[in-house]
Amino acid sequence: MEVTLSRKEQIEQTATALFRKRGFSATSMRDLANELGIEAASIYSHIKSKEEILQRVCFRMANEFFDAIELADVRDASASERLQAAITAHVQVLTRNTEAAAVFLYEWRHLSEPHHAEFLALRNRYEEHFREIIREGIKAGEFIVPDEKFAVLTILSALNWIHTWYKPEGKMNAEEIAANLATMLLNGLKQT
Protein backbone atom coordinates (compact mmCIF):
# COMPACT_ATOMS: atom_id res chain seq x y z
CA MET A 1 0.00 0.00 0.00
CA GLU A 2 1.94 2.97 -1.30
CA VAL A 3 0.79 6.28 0.08
CA THR A 4 1.54 9.52 -1.71
CA LEU A 5 2.82 12.05 0.77
CA SER A 6 2.48 15.78 0.37
CA ARG A 7 5.76 17.67 0.37
CA LYS A 8 5.01 18.88 3.85
CA GLU A 9 4.53 15.33 5.06
CA GLN A 10 7.75 14.29 3.37
CA ILE A 11 9.61 17.06 5.17
CA GLU A 12 8.05 15.99 8.44
CA GLN A 13 9.00 12.39 7.91
CA THR A 14 12.57 13.12 6.92
CA ALA A 15 12.95 15.53 9.82
CA THR A 16 11.60 12.90 12.19
CA ALA A 17 14.32 10.47 11.13
CA LEU A 18 17.01 13.09 11.66
CA PHE A 19 15.61 14.31 14.96
CA ARG A 20 15.64 10.74 16.15
CA LYS A 21 19.15 9.99 15.00
CA ARG A 22 20.93 13.21 15.99
CA GLY A 23 18.44 15.05 18.15
CA PHE A 24 16.48 18.20 17.43
CA SER A 25 19.19 20.71 18.28
CA ALA A 26 21.93 18.88 16.43
CA THR A 27 19.85 18.70 13.26
CA SER A 28 20.24 21.78 11.09
CA MET A 29 17.82 22.95 8.46
CA ARG A 30 20.65 22.51 5.99
CA ASP A 31 21.03 18.86 7.02
CA LEU A 32 17.34 18.37 6.52
CA ALA A 33 17.36 20.14 3.16
CA ASN A 34 20.30 18.07 2.04
CA GLU A 35 18.44 14.89 2.91
CA LEU A 36 15.49 16.10 0.85
CA GLY A 37 17.66 17.15 -2.08
CA ILE A 38 16.67 20.81 -1.91
CA GLU A 39 17.99 24.08 -0.46
CA ALA A 40 17.37 24.95 3.18
CA ALA A 41 15.45 28.08 2.29
CA SER A 42 13.05 26.06 0.18
CA ILE A 43 11.74 24.28 3.21
CA TYR A 44 10.15 27.52 4.33
CA SER A 45 7.69 27.36 1.46
CA HIS A 46 6.07 24.53 3.40
CA ILE A 47 6.62 25.18 7.09
CA LYS A 48 6.87 28.21 9.30
CA SER A 49 9.81 27.17 11.45
CA LYS A 50 12.00 24.30 12.54
CA GLU A 51 10.06 24.02 15.74
CA GLU A 52 6.78 23.71 13.90
CA ILE A 53 7.96 20.32 12.63
CA LEU A 54 8.74 19.18 16.15
CA GLN A 55 5.36 20.40 17.36
CA ARG A 56 3.51 18.54 14.66
CA VAL A 57 5.33 15.29 15.35
CA CYS A 58 4.94 15.51 19.12
CA PHE A 59 1.25 16.35 19.15
CA ARG A 60 0.35 13.95 16.38
CA MET A 61 1.93 11.13 18.37
CA ALA A 62 0.21 12.28 21.53
CA ASN A 63 -3.10 12.00 19.71
CA GLU A 64 -2.24 8.56 18.43
CA PHE A 65 -1.50 7.37 21.95
CA PHE A 66 -4.78 8.77 23.23
CA ASP A 67 -6.80 7.31 20.40
CA ALA A 68 -5.23 3.91 20.88
CA ILE A 69 -5.73 3.72 24.61
CA GLU A 70 -9.31 4.97 24.49
CA LEU A 71 -10.19 2.51 21.77
CA ALA A 72 -8.57 -0.32 23.74
CA ASP A 73 -10.23 0.38 27.05
CA VAL A 74 -12.41 -2.57 27.92
CA ARG A 75 -14.98 -1.48 30.43
CA ASP A 76 -16.24 -4.02 32.94
CA ALA A 77 -13.02 -5.97 32.80
CA SER A 78 -10.55 -6.78 35.54
CA ALA A 79 -7.65 -4.44 36.19
CA SER A 80 -5.28 -7.07 34.82
CA GLU A 81 -7.22 -7.27 31.59
CA ARG A 82 -7.49 -3.50 31.31
CA LEU A 83 -3.78 -3.11 31.93
CA GLN A 84 -2.99 -5.77 29.39
CA ALA A 85 -5.14 -3.91 26.85
CA ALA A 86 -3.51 -0.58 27.65
CA ILE A 87 -0.03 -2.08 27.30
CA THR A 88 -0.95 -3.61 23.98
CA ALA A 89 -2.33 -0.33 22.70
CA HIS A 90 0.75 1.54 23.80
CA VAL A 91 3.07 -0.97 22.18
CA GLN A 92 1.09 -0.86 18.96
CA VAL A 93 1.59 2.89 18.65
CA LEU A 94 5.27 2.61 19.58
CA THR A 95 6.00 -0.05 17.00
CA ARG A 96 3.89 1.44 14.23
CA ASN A 97 6.27 4.36 13.95
CA THR A 98 9.42 3.98 16.00
CA GLU A 99 11.05 7.14 14.71
CA ALA A 100 8.18 9.43 15.56
CA ALA A 101 7.83 7.62 18.87
CA ALA A 102 11.45 8.35 19.71
CA VAL A 103 10.95 12.02 18.91
CA PHE A 104 7.78 12.08 20.98
CA LEU A 105 9.60 10.49 23.92
CA TYR A 106 12.87 12.42 23.92
CA GLU A 107 12.67 15.62 21.91
CA TRP A 108 9.57 17.25 23.36
CA ARG A 109 11.71 19.15 25.82
CA HIS A 110 12.87 21.38 22.97
CA LEU A 111 9.35 22.68 22.51
CA SER A 112 9.02 26.31 23.53
CA GLU A 113 6.19 27.63 25.65
CA PRO A 114 3.27 27.29 25.61
CA HIS A 115 3.63 24.04 23.67
CA HIS A 116 6.04 22.62 26.20
CA ALA A 117 3.56 23.00 29.05
CA GLU A 118 0.69 21.80 26.90
CA PHE A 119 2.62 18.71 25.97
CA LEU A 120 3.44 17.88 29.57
CA ALA A 121 -0.21 18.28 30.53
CA LEU A 122 -1.21 15.85 27.79
CA ARG A 123 1.39 13.35 28.88
CA ASN A 124 0.21 13.58 32.45
CA ARG A 125 -3.36 13.01 31.37
CA TYR A 126 -2.25 9.96 29.44
CA GLU A 127 -0.35 8.55 32.40
CA GLU A 128 -3.39 9.19 34.59
CA HIS A 129 -5.21 6.63 32.50
CA PHE A 130 -2.67 4.02 33.60
CA ARG A 131 -2.69 5.22 37.18
CA GLU A 132 -6.42 4.79 37.31
CA ILE A 133 -6.14 1.18 36.22
CA ILE A 134 -3.46 0.48 38.81
CA ARG A 135 -5.52 2.12 41.55
CA GLU A 136 -8.47 -0.04 40.62
CA GLY A 137 -6.29 -3.14 40.71
CA ILE A 138 -4.95 -2.25 44.12
CA LYS A 139 -8.41 -1.58 45.49
CA ALA A 140 -9.68 -4.89 44.15
CA GLY A 141 -6.75 -6.67 45.79
CA GLU A 142 -5.61 -7.74 42.36
CA PHE A 143 -2.30 -5.90 42.33
CA ILE A 144 0.29 -5.62 45.02
CA VAL A 145 2.21 -2.42 44.50
CA PRO A 146 3.89 0.03 46.86
CA ASP A 147 2.75 3.14 45.02
CA GLU A 148 0.62 3.65 41.94
CA LYS A 149 2.77 6.41 40.47
CA PHE A 150 5.83 4.29 40.95
CA ALA A 151 4.18 1.37 39.20
CA VAL A 152 3.02 3.42 36.23
CA LEU A 153 6.40 5.05 35.72
CA THR A 154 8.07 1.68 35.82
CA ILE A 155 5.60 0.13 33.41
CA LEU A 156 5.79 2.95 30.90
CA SER A 157 9.55 3.16 31.03
CA ALA A 158 9.79 -0.58 30.44
CA LEU A 159 7.58 -0.12 27.37
CA ASN A 160 9.19 3.02 26.07
CA TRP A 161 12.53 1.44 25.38
CA ILE A 162 11.11 -0.70 22.59
CA HIS A 163 11.70 1.94 19.95
CA THR A 164 15.46 1.51 20.29
CA TRP A 165 15.52 -2.12 19.21
CA TYR A 166 12.22 -2.94 17.51
CA LYS A 167 12.50 -3.89 13.86
CA PRO A 168 9.37 -4.78 11.88
CA GLU A 169 11.28 -7.69 10.35
CA GLY A 170 12.51 -8.95 13.74
CA LYS A 171 11.50 -12.26 15.24
CA MET A 172 8.79 -10.81 17.47
CA ASN A 173 5.90 -8.88 16.00
CA ALA A 174 4.18 -6.06 17.85
CA GLU A 175 1.49 -8.30 19.30
CA GLU A 176 4.00 -10.81 20.67
CA ILE A 177 6.09 -8.05 22.18
CA ALA A 178 3.04 -6.59 23.86
CA ALA A 179 2.02 -9.99 25.18
CA ASN A 180 5.49 -10.75 26.51
CA LEU A 181 5.78 -7.38 28.18
CA ALA A 182 2.38 -7.67 29.77
CA THR A 183 3.23 -11.12 31.07
CA MET A 184 6.56 -9.99 32.42
CA LEU A 185 5.12 -6.95 34.16
CA LEU A 186 2.07 -8.71 35.54
CA ASN A 187 3.65 -12.01 36.55
CA GLY A 188 7.34 -11.21 36.87
CA LEU A 189 10.33 -13.17 35.67
CA LYS A 190 10.03 -15.85 38.26
CA GLN A 191 8.58 -19.21 37.52
CA THR A 192 5.60 -19.80 39.76
Added chain:
Amino acid sequence: MEVTLSRKEQIEQTATALFRKRGFSATSMRDLANELGIEAASIYSHIKSKEEILQRVCFRMANEFFDAIELADVRDASASERLQAAITAHVQVLTRNTEAAAVFLYEWRHLSEPHHAEFLALRNRYEEHFREIIREGIKAGEFIVPDEKFAVLTILSALNWIHTWYKPEGKMNAEEIAANLATMLLNGLKQT
Protein backbone atom coordinates in the same frame (compact mmCIF):
# COMPACT_ATOMS: atom_id res chain seq x y z
CA MET B 1 30.69 16.32 54.33
CA GLU B 2 31.73 19.28 52.18
CA VAL B 3 34.07 18.38 49.39
CA THR B 4 36.25 21.00 47.75
CA LEU B 5 36.07 20.64 44.01
CA SER B 6 38.79 21.65 41.62
CA ARG B 7 37.74 24.22 39.04
CA LYS B 8 37.74 21.51 36.41
CA GLU B 9 35.38 19.40 38.50
CA GLN B 10 33.14 22.42 39.05
CA ILE B 11 32.95 22.98 35.33
CA GLU B 12 32.15 19.33 34.79
CA GLN B 13 29.42 19.40 37.40
CA THR B 14 27.81 22.58 36.12
CA ALA B 15 28.00 21.31 32.57
CA THR B 16 26.39 18.04 33.63
CA ALA B 17 23.41 19.92 35.03
CA LEU B 18 23.02 21.90 31.81
CA PHE B 19 23.50 18.89 29.55
CA ARG B 20 20.80 17.15 31.48
CA LYS B 21 18.36 20.01 31.39
CA ARG B 22 18.80 21.21 27.81
CA GLY B 23 20.86 18.52 26.14
CA PHE B 24 24.45 18.63 24.95
CA SER B 25 23.84 20.35 21.63
CA ALA B 26 21.51 22.97 23.03
CA THR B 27 23.99 23.93 25.73
CA SER B 28 26.46 26.55 24.57
CA MET B 29 29.83 27.25 26.11
CA ARG B 30 28.53 30.76 26.81
CA ASP B 31 25.60 29.30 28.74
CA LEU B 32 27.99 27.21 30.75
CA ALA B 33 30.34 30.14 31.35
CA ASN B 34 27.43 32.29 32.44
CA GLU B 35 26.38 29.67 34.95
CA LEU B 36 29.93 29.61 36.32
CA GLY B 37 30.16 33.39 36.41
CA ILE B 38 33.09 33.61 34.01
CA GLU B 39 33.72 34.18 30.30
CA ALA B 40 33.36 31.35 27.81
CA ALA B 41 36.96 31.58 26.72
CA SER B 42 38.13 31.12 30.30
CA ILE B 43 36.77 27.60 30.36
CA TYR B 44 39.48 26.61 27.91
CA SER B 45 42.12 27.13 30.58
CA HIS B 46 40.73 23.95 32.12
CA ILE B 47 39.40 21.77 29.35
CA LYS B 48 40.32 21.08 25.76
CA SER B 49 36.87 21.10 24.22
CA LYS B 50 33.16 20.94 24.90
CA GLU B 51 33.11 17.30 23.99
CA GLU B 52 35.84 16.49 26.48
CA ILE B 53 33.38 17.31 29.26
CA LEU B 54 30.83 14.93 27.80
CA GLN B 55 33.46 12.22 27.45
CA ARG B 56 34.55 12.56 31.05
CA VAL B 57 31.01 12.37 32.37
CA CYS B 58 30.02 9.42 30.19
CA PHE B 59 33.07 7.30 30.92
CA ARG B 60 33.20 8.14 34.59
CA MET B 61 29.63 6.97 34.95
CA ALA B 62 30.36 3.85 32.93
CA ASN B 63 33.11 3.04 35.40
CA GLU B 64 30.83 3.64 38.33
CA PHE B 65 28.29 1.23 36.93
CA PHE B 66 30.95 -1.42 36.37
CA ASP B 67 32.46 -1.00 39.81
CA ALA B 68 29.06 -1.22 41.46
CA ILE B 69 27.92 -4.32 39.64
CA GLU B 70 31.20 -6.16 40.12
CA LEU B 71 31.25 -5.35 43.78
CA ALA B 72 27.66 -6.51 44.15
CA ASP B 73 28.02 -9.81 42.34
CA VAL B 74 27.34 -12.56 44.79
CA ARG B 75 28.87 -15.77 43.52
CA ASP B 76 27.23 -19.06 44.42
CA ALA B 77 23.85 -17.41 44.75
CA SER B 78 20.64 -18.08 42.88
CA ALA B 79 19.87 -16.14 39.73
CA SER B 80 17.10 -14.32 41.58
CA GLU B 81 19.49 -13.21 44.27
CA ARG B 82 22.13 -12.21 41.77
CA LEU B 83 19.59 -10.22 39.76
CA GLN B 84 18.33 -8.54 42.87
CA ALA B 85 21.89 -7.55 43.75
CA ALA B 86 22.57 -6.25 40.24
CA ILE B 87 19.38 -4.21 40.27
CA THR B 88 20.26 -2.74 43.64
CA ALA B 89 23.75 -1.82 42.47
CA HIS B 90 22.40 -0.21 39.33
CA VAL B 91 19.82 1.80 41.25
CA GLN B 92 22.44 2.95 43.73
CA VAL B 93 24.56 4.45 40.97
CA LEU B 94 21.52 6.00 39.29
CA THR B 95 20.30 7.68 42.45
CA ARG B 96 23.71 8.77 43.72
CA ASN B 97 24.01 11.23 40.86
CA THR B 98 20.86 11.60 38.80
CA GLU B 99 22.20 14.37 36.63
CA ALA B 100 25.30 12.53 35.51
CA ALA B 101 23.18 9.42 35.09
CA ALA B 102 20.85 11.27 32.74
CA VAL B 103 23.80 12.48 30.68
CA PHE B 104 25.24 8.98 30.62
CA LEU B 105 21.92 7.56 29.45
CA TYR B 106 20.88 10.10 26.84
CA GLU B 107 23.76 12.28 25.70
CA TRP B 108 26.37 9.68 24.81
CA ARG B 109 25.21 9.71 21.21
CA HIS B 110 26.87 13.09 20.78
CA LEU B 111 30.26 11.55 21.36
CA SER B 112 32.40 11.50 18.26
CA GLU B 113 34.38 8.51 17.12
CA PRO B 114 36.19 6.62 18.46
CA HIS B 115 34.61 7.43 21.81
CA HIS B 116 31.14 6.74 20.54
CA ALA B 117 32.03 3.19 19.55
CA GLU B 118 34.04 2.65 22.70
CA PHE B 119 31.10 3.76 24.80
CA LEU B 120 28.70 1.41 23.05
CA ALA B 121 31.11 -1.46 23.55
CA LEU B 122 31.27 -0.72 27.25
CA ARG B 123 27.52 -0.50 27.51
CA ASN B 124 27.15 -3.82 25.75
CA ARG B 125 29.64 -5.41 28.10
CA TYR B 126 27.67 -4.09 31.02
CA GLU B 127 24.40 -5.43 29.66
CA GLU B 128 26.07 -8.77 29.06
CA HIS B 129 26.49 -9.04 32.79
CA PHE B 130 22.71 -8.91 33.16
CA ARG B 131 22.15 -11.26 30.24
CA GLU B 132 24.40 -13.81 31.85
CA ILE B 133 22.33 -13.76 35.03
CA ILE B 134 19.11 -14.16 33.08
CA ARG B 135 20.55 -17.05 31.06
CA GLU B 136 21.55 -18.76 34.25
CA GLY B 137 18.09 -18.26 35.69
CA ILE B 138 16.47 -19.69 32.59
CA LYS B 139 18.76 -22.72 32.58
CA ALA B 140 18.05 -23.38 36.23
CA GLY B 141 14.33 -23.21 35.54
CA GLU B 142 14.13 -20.24 37.85
CA PHE B 143 13.02 -17.65 35.31
CA ILE B 144 10.44 -17.94 32.62
CA VAL B 145 11.31 -15.50 29.87
CA PRO B 146 10.83 -15.56 26.09
CA ASP B 147 14.25 -14.12 25.30
CA GLU B 148 17.16 -13.06 27.48
CA LYS B 149 17.96 -9.91 25.49
CA PHE B 150 14.36 -8.90 25.65
CA ALA B 151 14.29 -9.40 29.40
CA VAL B 152 17.46 -7.42 30.02
CA LEU B 153 16.37 -4.51 27.88
CA THR B 154 13.06 -4.41 29.67
CA ILE B 155 14.67 -4.57 33.10
CA LEU B 156 17.22 -1.88 32.39
CA SER B 157 14.72 0.44 30.78
CA ALA B 158 12.44 0.06 33.77
CA LEU B 159 15.35 1.04 36.00
CA ASN B 160 16.71 3.82 33.85
CA TRP B 161 13.67 6.02 34.19
CA ILE B 162 14.33 6.62 37.86
CA HIS B 163 16.56 9.60 37.21
CA THR B 164 13.60 11.61 35.95
CA TRP B 165 11.66 11.51 39.19
CA TYR B 166 14.03 10.47 41.97
CA LYS B 167 14.58 13.10 44.66
CA PRO B 168 16.91 12.35 47.57
CA GLU B 169 14.35 13.92 49.89
CA GLY B 170 11.44 11.90 48.45
CA LYS B 171 9.52 9.32 50.41
CA MET B 172 11.47 6.34 49.07
CA ASN B 173 15.21 6.09 49.54
CA ALA B 174 17.48 4.38 47.05
CA GLU B 175 17.36 1.05 48.85
CA GLU B 176 13.58 0.98 49.00
CA ILE B 177 13.32 1.89 45.34
CA ALA B 178 15.70 -0.89 44.42
CA ALA B 179 13.78 -3.38 46.54
CA ASN B 180 10.43 -2.36 45.06
CA LEU B 181 11.74 -2.53 41.54
CA ALA B 182 13.31 -5.93 42.09
CA THR B 183 10.07 -7.24 43.57
CA MET B 184 8.02 -5.85 40.75
CA LEU B 185 10.27 -7.25 38.05
CA LEU B 186 10.75 -10.64 39.66
CA ASN B 187 7.23 -11.23 40.94
CA GLY B 188 5.08 -8.95 38.82
CA LEU B 189 2.25 -6.69 39.82
CA LYS B 190 -0.19 -9.49 40.44
CA GLN B 191 -1.01 -10.71 43.85
CA THR B 192 -0.12 -14.39 44.07
Added chain:
DNA sequence: AAAATTTGCTAACGAACGTTAGGTTGTTTA
Protein backbone atom coordinates in the same frame (compact mmCIF):
# COMPACT_ATOMS: atom_id res chain seq x y z
C1' DA C 1 62.52 35.46 46.38
C1' DA C 2 62.03 33.21 42.11
C1' DA C 3 59.58 30.08 39.37
C1' DA C 4 55.66 27.71 38.16
C1' DT C 5 50.90 27.07 38.11
C1' DT C 6 46.11 28.41 38.28
C1' DT C 7 42.53 31.25 36.87
C1' DG C 8 40.74 34.58 34.47
C1' DC C 9 40.36 38.46 30.97
C1' DT C 10 39.54 40.96 26.06
C1' DA C 11 39.35 40.55 21.33
C1' DA C 12 38.56 38.13 17.61
C1' DC C 13 38.50 34.14 14.07
C1' DG C 14 35.79 31.57 10.72
C1' DA C 15 32.05 28.70 10.44
C1' DA C 16 27.39 27.42 11.02
C1' DC C 17 22.89 28.70 12.31
C1' DG C 18 17.56 29.80 11.44
C1' DT C 19 15.26 32.60 8.63
C1' DT C 20 13.65 36.28 5.10
C1' DA C 21 13.23 38.66 0.60
C1' DG C 22 12.39 38.41 -3.91
C1' DG C 23 12.23 35.92 -8.03
C1' DT C 24 11.48 31.82 -11.52
C1' DT C 25 9.26 27.85 -13.21
C1' DG C 26 5.84 24.50 -13.96
C1' DT C 27 1.27 22.83 -12.83
C1' DT C 28 -3.45 23.20 -11.51
C1' DT C 29 -7.77 25.73 -11.18
C1' DA C 30 -11.33 29.20 -12.70
Added chain:
DNA sequence: TAAACAACCTAACGTTCGTTAGCAAATTTT
Protein backbone atom coordinates in the same frame (compact mmCIF):
# COMPACT_ATOMS: atom_id res chain seq x y z
C1' DT D 1 -6.43 31.61 -21.49
C1' DA D 2 -5.71 33.94 -17.45
C1' DA D 3 -5.09 33.48 -12.56
C1' DA D 4 -3.61 31.03 -8.75
C1' DC D 5 -0.73 28.05 -6.57
C1' DA D 6 3.06 24.88 -5.49
C1' DA D 7 7.80 24.10 -5.31
C1' DC D 8 12.17 25.61 -5.49
C1' DC D 9 15.96 28.85 -6.40
C1' DT D 10 19.94 32.48 -5.18
C1' DA D 11 21.52 35.82 -2.14
C1' DA D 12 21.86 37.46 2.03
C1' DC D 13 20.58 39.05 6.93
C1' DG D 14 21.93 39.10 11.72
C1' DT D 15 23.13 35.96 15.32
C1' DT D 16 25.34 32.50 17.72
C1' DC D 17 28.71 29.02 17.88
C1' DG D 18 33.25 26.63 19.51
C1' DT D 19 37.59 27.97 19.88
C1' DT D 20 42.33 30.45 19.74
C1' DA D 21 45.77 34.07 20.76
C1' DG D 22 47.85 36.80 23.82
C1' DC D 23 48.00 38.81 28.12
C1' DA D 24 47.41 39.84 33.37
C1' DA D 25 46.88 38.85 38.06
C1' DA D 26 46.85 35.91 41.96
C1' DT D 27 48.30 31.86 44.27
C1' DT D 28 51.22 27.98 45.15
C1' DT D 29 55.45 25.53 44.93
C1' DT D 30 60.45 25.33 45.04
